[in-house]
Amino acid sequence: MGVRAGTTVLPGHQITLADQRRLSVDDLLPSKIMHPADAEDAARGLRLCDLTPASVVIWGGGTQMRLGAPPRRYDIAFSTERMTRLLEYEPADLTCRVEAGMRMIDLQAALRAQGQRLPLDPPHPERATVGGMVAANTNGLGRARYGTVRDWVIGIAVAYPSGKVARAGGKVVKNVAGYDLMKLHIGALGTLGVVAEINLKVQATPESEATVLGHFEAATPAVAAGLQLARSYLAPSASIVLDRRALWECGLTADWRWTLALKLEGYAGEADAARDQASGVIRDAGGRVEAADLPPTFWDAARDWSAPDGDLVLLRAIAPIAALPNLSGAVPPEASVIIQPAAGVLDLRVTPPSAAPTLQRMRSQAGDEGQVVVASAPASMKSSLDVWGPPPPGFPIMRALKQALDPNGILNPGRFVGGI
Amino acid sequence: MDGADRERLLARLREVVGERYAFADPYEMRLYQYDASPETALPDIVVLPGTSEEVARIVKICGEAKVPVTPRSAASSLAGGTVPVQGGVVITFARMDRILEIDIENLRAVVQPGVVNLALSQALKPYGYYYAPDPSSQGACTIGGNVATNAGGPHTLIYGVTVNHVMGLEVALPSGELVQVGGRKSAEAIGYDLTGVLVGSEGTMALVTRIWVKIQPLPPVQKTLMAVYPDVATASNAVSAIVRTGILPAAIEMMDKLSIQAIEAASHAGYPLDAGAVLLLEVDGIPEVAQELGERMAKVCRDNGASEVRIARNEQERQALWKGRKGAFSAMGRLSSDFYVMDGVVPRTKLPETLAKIDAISERTGFKICNVFHAGDGNLHPLVLFDAFQPGQYEAVLAIGDEILKLCAQAGGSVTGEHGIGLEKRENIRYVFSDDDLEVMDRVRRVFDPHLLMNPGKIFPGNGLQPSAPRYPPGFPRRQAAAAGGEDLWV
Numbered sequence: 001m002g003v004r005a006g007t008t009v010l011p012g013h014q015i016t017l018a019d020q021r022r023l024s025v026d027d028l029l030p031s032k033i034m035h036p037a038d039a040e041d042a043a044r045g046l047r048l049c050d051l052t053p054a055s056v057v058i059w060g061g062g063t064q065m066r067l068g069a070p071p072r073r074y075d076i077a078f079s080t081e082r083m084t085r086l087l088e089y090e091p092a093d094l095t096c097r098v099e100a101g102m103r104m105i106d107l108q109a110a111l112r113a114q115g116q117r118l119p120l121d122p123p124h125p126e127r128a129t130v131g132g133m134v135a136a137n138t139n140g141l142g143r144a145r146y147g148t149v150r151d152w153v154i155g156i157a158v159a160y161p162s163g164k165v166a167r168a169g170g171k172v173v174k175n176v177a178g179y180d181l182m183k184l185h186i187g188a189l190g191t192l193g194v195v196a197e198i199n200l201k202v203q204a205t206p207e208s209e210a211t212v213l214g215h216f217e218a219a220t221p222a223v224a225a226g227l228q229l230a231r232s233y234l235a236p237s238a239s240i241v242l243d244r245r246a247l248w249e250c251g252l253t254a255d256w257r258w259t260l261a262l263k264l265e266g267y268a269g270e271a272d273a274a275r276d277q278a279s280g281v282i283r284d285a286g287g288r289v290e291a292a293d294l295p296p297t298f299w300d301a302a303r304d305w306s307a308p309d310g311d312l313v314l315l316r317a318i319a320p321i322a323a324l325p326n327l328s329g330a331v332p333p334e335a336s337v338i339i340q341p342a343a344g345v346l347d348l349r350v351t352p353p354s355a356a357p358t359l360q361r362m363r364s365q366a367g368d369e370g371q372v373v374v375a376s377a378p379a380s381m382k383s384s385l386d387v388w389g390p391p392p393p394g395f396p397i398m399r400a401l402k403q404a405l406d407p408n409g410i411l412n413p414g415r416f417v418g419g420i
Numbered sequence: 421m422d423g424a425d426r427e428r429l430l431a432r433l434r435e436v437v438g439e440r441y442a443f444a445d446p447y448e449m450r451l452y453q454y455d456a457s458p459e460t461a462l463p464d465i466v467v468l469p470g471t472s473e474e475v476a477r478i479v480k481i482c483g484e485a486k487v488p489v490t491p492r493s494a495a496s497s498l499a500g501g502t503v504p505v506q507g508g509v510v511i512t513f514a515r516m517d518r519i520l521e522i523d524i525e526n527l528r529a530v531v532q533p534g535v536v537n538l539a540l541s542q543a544l545k546p547y548g549y550y551y552a553p554d555p556s557s558q559g560a561c562t563i564g565g566n567v568a569t570n571a572g573g574p575h576t577l578i579y580g581v582t583v584n585h586v587m588g589l590e591v592a593l594p595s596g597e598l599v600q601v602g603g604r605k606s607a608e609a610i611g612y613d614l615t616g617v618l619v620g621s622e623g624t625m626a627l628v629t630r631i632w633v634k635i636q637p638l639p640p641v642q643k644t645l646m647a648v649y650p651d652v653a654t655a656s657n658a659v660s661a662i663v664r665t666g667i668l669p670a671a672i673e674m675m676d677k678l679s680i681q682a683i684e685a686a687s688h689a690g691y692p693l694d695a696g697a698v699l700l701l702e703v704d705g706i707p708e709v710a711q712e713l714g715e716r717m718a719k720v721c722r723d724n725g726a727s728e729v730r731i732a733r734n735e736q737e738r739q740a741l742w743k744g745r746k747g748a749f750s751a752m753g754r755l756s757s758d759f760y761v762m763d764g765v766v767p768r769t770k771l772p773e774t775l776a777k778i779d780a781i782s783e784r785t786g787f788k789i790c791n792v793f794h795a796g797d798g799n800l801h802p803l804v805l806f807d808a809f810q811p812g813q814y815e816a817v818l819a820i821g822d823e824i825l826k827l828c829a830q831a832g833g834s835v836t837g838e839h840g841i842g843l844e845k846r847e848n849i850r851y852v853f854s855d856d857d858l859e860v861m862d863r864v865r866r867v868f869d870p871h872l873l874m875n876p877g878k879i880f881p882g883n884g885l886q887p888s889a890p891r892y893p894p895g896f897p898r899r900q901a902a903a904a905g906g907e908d909l910w911v
Contacts, residue, residue, distance in 0.1 A: 092660040093767040093798075094668075115666060137608075148608065150616055151584050158860075166860040170852060172765045174581060174797040175834040176570045176620050177841060177852050178879065179861045183583070183616025192612075204666035231527060233637045234706065267667070269709045320605035322525040344526075344606050369605045392611040394601040397593075397867060401612060404863045417611045 011048035012076045023077040025057050026070035026379040030077035037082050038099070039157045039165045039196035046194060046410070047163030049076055053408045057415075058190040060101060060132025063124045063307055066376040067136055068189055069387050072414030080131050083196065086110055088171070095154065095171055097199045100131025116202045119146035119237075123307035131195050137187030140303050141238035141263070144230055144342030146203075153182045155199030158192075161406050171199050184401070191416045192405045206237075208271035210264045211299075213290040214282030215256035219243070219328045222260045223341045225285040227321060229262065230342030234274040238263035238340075240302060241328075245336035246349070250301040252294070260287065263299060305338060306347045306375065313355040313377045313385070317346040317362050319370030330365040332358050344370075352381055359385060391418035421464045421487065421507060429485055433467050433509070436477045441468040441515070452492065452510045458760070458814070459500035459843050463490065463510040470515045472590055472598055472629035479627060480596025482509050488876045491623040493534050493562040498761050499842025501569060501622050505877035511627065513564050519543055520630070526605045528587065529635050533564020533628050537571075540633075549635045552579040555838070556746050567628050570620030572838035574671040574745070577796035578704070579636075581838065583619040590630035591618060594869045604632045617864065622840050623875035625868035639704030642670070643714035644738040647699040647721035648692055648728040652676050652791065655697035656771035658724035659795045662701070663768065665720055667713055672796030673700040673745050676775075678755065679790045679803075686751035689744025692728065699726075699795065700745055748792040749803070755788070756805035760817045764828030765837040768798040777827050778802055785820055799837035800828065826851055841879045850881055 012032030020029045032054075036042035049056050054075040059065070080101030089096040091114040098107060104118075104125035111117050121140030122133045132138070134156075139148045146152075155169030158181070168181035185195050216222040222241045229236055242250065242259050252259075260282065264274040279289045306314055319327055321344040328346060331337050335358060336349045350358050355377070362372040374387035391398075395418050402409070402420045414420075421429070426444055433442040444465045453460045464487075469475045482489045488508030495502045504510050517534035524547050531540060537558040541550040554573035555561050561571065567589070572581045579585075588602030588609070602615030609615075618625055649655035652674065659672055675683065675698045680691045691698050699721065703713045718729040732738035744751075752759045766774045775791065778800075782789040790803040804820050806813045825835045829851035835841070841849050849858070862880060866872070 090767060090769055092664050092769045094663060095767065139608075143607070147580070147584060150613060151580060160860065164856045164859075166857045167853065168857065168861070170765075170832075170834045172767055172798055172833050172837070174572055174576060174765055174794070174799045174837040176572075176581075176838055177834045177836050177845075177849055178857070179864055180570065180583065180616055180620050181861065181864065183613040183619075184864070186613060186616070188612055204668065207666065231524070231637065233640055235637075267705070267709050267713060269712065270706065273706055273709070318603075318606050318608050320526045320528075321607075322523075345608075371606070371610055373610060388610055392601075392609055394599045394614050395611065397599070397601075397614060398612045400867045401864065404867050405860070 008052055010054050010075050011045070011052060015077065023059060023079070025065055025074060026382055028071060028074040030057065031075050033077045033079060035079045035082050039159055042194050042196050043159035043163050043165045045078065046159050046161045049410050050161035050408055053410050055410050055413050057412055058135065058194055060129035060135070061103060061124070061127035063122070063128045064132060064136035064138055066378065068415035069419070070379065070382050070414065071412060078194065080129060087197065091116060094202050095173060095199065096202060097171060097197060098130050100129060100196050100198060102130050104128045104130060104133065111202055112205065115205050117205050118152060118200055118202050120149060120152060121303050123304040130198050134186055134195050134198055135188065135190045141240060141340065144239060144340060145235050145237040149186050150183055152201050153186060153198055154201055156182050156185060156195055157197035158185060159194040159196045161408065161410055165196065169199060173201050189412055189416050191402060191412045191420055193411070206265035207268045208266060210271040210275045211294050212262045212264065212275055212278045212282070213294070214260040214287035215254055215290060216258040216260065216285070216287045217256060219258050220325045221285040221287065222258045223325050223328055223339055225281050225287060226260055226341030228281050229278055230321065232277065234266070234270065234277055235342065236262040236274065236278065237265040238299065239342045241339040241341060243337045246305065246338050249336060250298055250305060252298060256288070261302065302338065308349060308376055311352055311378055313350050313352060313381055314375045315348040315350060315355070315359055315362060315372060316375040317366055317370060317372045319344050319346070319366050323367060323370060327362070327365050327370070330361050347375070355381055356384055363389060388417045426464050429481070429487060429509070430465055432481050433465060433478060436474050436481070437467055437469055441470070442466070452512070453503070455495040455497040455500060455502040457498050457500040457503065457842065457844055459503045461503050461505045462507065463504040464507050466510045466512060468512050468515050472592065475511065475627055475629050476592040476596050476598045478509070478511060479592045479594060483594050483596060483871065483873060486871060486873065488873050489627070490875050491568065491627050493564050494536070494560050496557045496561045496565065497569070497842055498763065498839045499836070499844040501840050501842035501878060503843055505843055513562065516629070522547065523605065524549065527635055528605055529633050531563050531631050531633065533562060533567070533631065535563050537561050537563055537566060544635055545638070548638055550638050551633055551635055552585055553582045556749070563631055563633070564628050567619050567631055568621070568623050569838065569840035572794070572799065574673055574794055577672060577794065578668050578670045583616060585634045586615060586619050586631060587634060588632035589615050589618055589628050591626035591628050593626050594871065594874055598629065602632065622842060622878050624865055624878055625874060627874070641705060641707045641710040642738065643703050643710045644732040644741050645701045645714060645718055645721070646691070646730045646741055647701065647726040648695045649697040649699065649726055651696035652775045653772040654725040655699050656775065656795065658699065658721055658726065659771065660769055661724045662717055662720050665716070667703070667717060669701050669717065669796060670704045671700070671702040672794070674698070674791065674793055674795035675745065675748065676791040678788060679748055679792045682751040682754045682790065683744040683748055685754040687744050687747050689740055691744055700741055745792070752790065752803055752805065756807070758806050758808045760804040760806065760821060762800065762802040762804070762821050762824055763836045763839040764800045764825050764833060766798045766800065766828050766831040766833035768796070770831040770833065771795065771798060774800065774827055774831050778824055781820055781823055785816065787817065787820060797837070798833065822848065843878055846879055846881050849879065
């Protein structure tokens with residue numbers, strides 16, 4: 001890891017006070033800013049930072065900047081705000097190529113014009129960028145049915161500190177030439193290189209859609225009903241169990257303590273069939289089916305719920321799906337919770353005072369097949385929370401990969417797992 | 421490896437697996453010199469571990485002796501992936517063929533690398549589940565091999581390839597460590613996605629000893645259609661038209677005139693002999709929806725030039741239609757003593773022009789080229805027919821293959837969709853990746869395998885990234901060797 005001399009002149013542009021505040025990370029402020037025009041430009045910028053060396057924090061839309069440990073150093077804010085082009089899009093191929101800084105909402109609008117979409121729904125699509133979604137591996141509520149970012153990225157161009165742009169994958173949906181380095185960069189928080197261009201698979205917009213709510217007095221039967229549907233052929237495209245407070249935070253009220261909300265999608269006729277099936281499963285589990293129409297903002301609010309602002313802390317448990325009923329029993333009464341039974345994901349919103357004890361309790365409940373991370377927390381909480389938990393198996397390889405691709409440790413130093 | 425070195429290494433390996441499961445007899449070595457590609461090279465020693473721990477110990481011993489290791493299970497690689505091109509030790513997973521766990525609760529199964537692909541789906545069937553990736557060789561190929569090549573199959577159009585179904589791996593690193601990476605039973609894991617990088621790395625980073633895979637419910641109904649076209653261009657355009665309507669079939673397979681003739685001669689699948697191209701389309705769904713989707717697809721097929729559309733009325737008819745496709749490669753024996761299978765990919769919309777160019781190559785060179793392929797995802801499998809006993813034909817066929825792969829790359833595609841780079845295409849990889857691209861991949865490889873002992877000679881072109889040249893020149897086909905003198909005839 002390089003150490004920067006105190007007198008070194010930093011590369012990059014002067015930064016305004018307003019931008020400095022806007023681009024602060026965990027209360028650290030950048031000294032300079034870079035906003036490259038394209039992949040090659042990004043690589044040139046990184047090369048300058050590497051030679052200095054100056055540490056870089058990469059910015060997309062900023063919706064996931066509360067994820068990860070505080071950076072060890074922060075010199076340059078490296079923003080993808082100028083890299084917003086849709087480079088290629090052939091609807092009949094169901095593929096597209098975009099620059100990392102393209103906002104999700106703009107990509108979805110371009111696809112929607114052709115009756116298509118990317119079935120990934122990270123929070124705050126009006127700000128979130130495609131590159132940010134890739135770097136933070138931000139998966140929304142559709143993950144159990146449609147998979148995660150790794151299932152839709154078919155190629156990338158990455159700018160490395162060496163000053164080179166290197167590609168992996170390609171533009172076709174089926175391709176096994178060379179190593180699948182897309183996987184390495186998805187969820188790496190930009191610690192191995194700056195993802196500059198992304199090639200994606202897309203899909204046709206579903207022909208039919210429906211929502212079903214099932215109300216329950218306890219979490220366990222709601223989760224069990226969600227699991228049963230997840231194991232069926234007509235699996236919901238989103239399946240979440242909310243406690244009363246989370247439901248309220250998503251704009252709905254209910255007299256019941258727990259609600260299973262199901263989004264059903266498919267070809268014409270499939271959503272109706274799925275609704276019948278879901279209603280039956282809810283009733284069999286002792287729940288009450290609500291047929292009332294939902295406000296259209298409900299699913300958007302549920303999607304954005306996992307990226308809160310302010311003082312709130314979001315804890316995320318990822319566990320084998322069969323372990324969820326047990327895990328949901330460990331949720332403290334003061335927390336609000338959204339469980340994705342089919343994905344094995346449990347999100348908890350807690351206030352700062354109860355964050356640390358809750359994190360500890362969840363980690364001990366998660367068992368050795370599960371893990372609990374701090375997905376979003378204010379700067380003030382980061383010093384008292386172990387945001388990633390213990391390093392995973394294979395961590396020495398991860399550290400060696402970091403050393404191989406970013407030998408001077410300039411990329412997001414310290415923010416990733418195990419201090420990478 | 422000289423005789424004394426080999427004896428010393430063999431003795432150490434026998435300490436791990438026992439006398440019976442490590443051998444170096446020259447006659448037996450010949451059984452392990454080839455796979456389903458034309459390439460051959462002799463190993464020095466073959467070892468059959470029975471457990472993950474044995475694999476790790478073998479890899480460690482070989483690492484200490486600086487001897488290359490080549491993994492092998494069904495050896496159905498079409499790209500020379502399991503040919504031990506630098507000699508050394510072949511580790512075959514034939515004994516590690518157990519399904520360790522079927523976990524319906526978590527929608528997972530845990531298998532050893534030597535489990536045959538189809539065997540897993542058969543074991544899951546009583547529960548109403550299956551494992552989605554289905555390479556055409558699924559009755560023989562193993563899940564370990566599928567992981568190495570990130571194998572696909574006809575139904576990957578909608579369900580994705582192997583990597584989309586692998587959650588975690590246990591691997592033996594070149595250092596001799598056994599590591600579990602990935603989410604195993606849970607969907608996601610923190611840290612870099614090492615599982616995702618290892619899948620498709622063709623055994624060049626680590627050896628997979630255990631695999632956690634996703635399983636999914638069997639579709640209630642599968643509707644299969646056959647659509648008949650006057651030529652491949654019309655059929656290709658129909659494929660794009662179907663996708664544009666918003667229907668994504670589970671599979672879209674195409675067979676051209678020559679293939680149809682071979683298939684009909686071999687398996688009587690019911691494809692019309694006078695057709696220029698046949699599309700096989702399948703949708704999954706609940707009965708009422710699948711029926712309707714089938715009819716909608718049939719209409720699109722007719723509207724886009726199909727002279728005939730036949731919907732399989734029952735499972736028997738469906739199986740008959742698929743039997744032809746799945747047996748297509750073996751049916752080629754009816755047309756030619758030898759054939760060379762290609763595996764290029766183009767964007768689906770570039771199929772008509774690419775097929776026309778392949779046709780022009782066939783015209784120009786006089787070699788017949790059949791096309792049987794996954795049209796839905798643009799994954800071409802041109803089969804170049806030739807006679808290996810005719811001097812010069814094999815070299816000419818390799819040149820044709822090279823030209824076709826270049827075409828695919830120029831059309832925005834790839835030089836391999838599912839077979840892997842292996843030995844066969846390590847020079848062709850340059851058509852899709854620059855030196856900078858390959859340099860990053862090489863750095864990643866060396867993190868796992870600093871001494872380049874894991875399946876060496878594969879994937880990377882010989883441009884200095886390789887430590888040494890292969891002991892046997894690639895492109896030395898078995899039958900040519902046989903023709904040169906009975907000595908080298910394989911059995």
